[in-house]
Amino acid sequence: MDKPNLLAQIVATLEHDLDVLTRAAQTAYEAATAEENIAENKYDTLGLEASYLATGQARRSAEIRKALVTYQQLLLRDHDPARGVQVSNLVTLEDEHGGQRRLFLGPEAAGLKIGEGNGLVTVITPRSPLGQQLLGKKVDDEVSLGAQVLFIVDVV
Numbered sequence: 001m002d003k004p005n006l007l008a009q010i011v012a013t014l015e016h017d018l019d020v021l022t023r024a025a026q027t028a029y030e031a032a033t034a035e036e037n038i039a040e041n042k043y044d045t046l047g048l049e050a051s052y053l054a055t056g057q058a059r060r061s062a063e064i065r066k067a068l069v070t071y072q073q074l075l076l077r078d079h080d081p082a083r084g085v086q087v088s089n090l091v092t093l094e095d096e097h098g099g100q101r102r103l104f105l106g107p108e109a110a111g112l113k114i115g116e117g118n119g120l121v122t123v124i125t126p127r128s129p130l131g132q133q134l135l136g137k138k139v140d141d142e143v144s145l146g147a148q149v150l151f152i153v154d155v156v
Helices: 005-034 046-072 128-135
Strands: 092-093 100-105 121-124 142-145 148-155
Touching: 005 046, 005 121, 100 128, 121 128, 128 142
Parallel strands: 100 121
Antiparallel strands: 092 100, 092 148, 142 148
């Protein structure tokens, strides 16, 4: 998968996630403010619970919206071997058994998975422990993920 295609898929996934979460937040808001959910006594907490849910979903929507804007404005840079791994690089790691995983070092949306099978790419950020280790590393350098040692075999 090339980086422009990957970036387009990240943006599309974030747009979809934002749409779904916005609708869910609206539903929770409507439940929180519905007349039939007005508390009749101190033990009647349905409206309060819906309010908490709507607040959490609105907060998550704001996070996704921020990530979406960041990716819509992201300039993909070619890998510069002299600088090592940087944000917007697609990195392939290999373990000692030959198993590979592909990571996109992005500015936001850590944990987002794009594709499937051998084409699966996981988004990580420089704020993660692995992202911190990868910054500035070069092909053939190693990083550790817990007790597991991984080798950088490709950077695009």
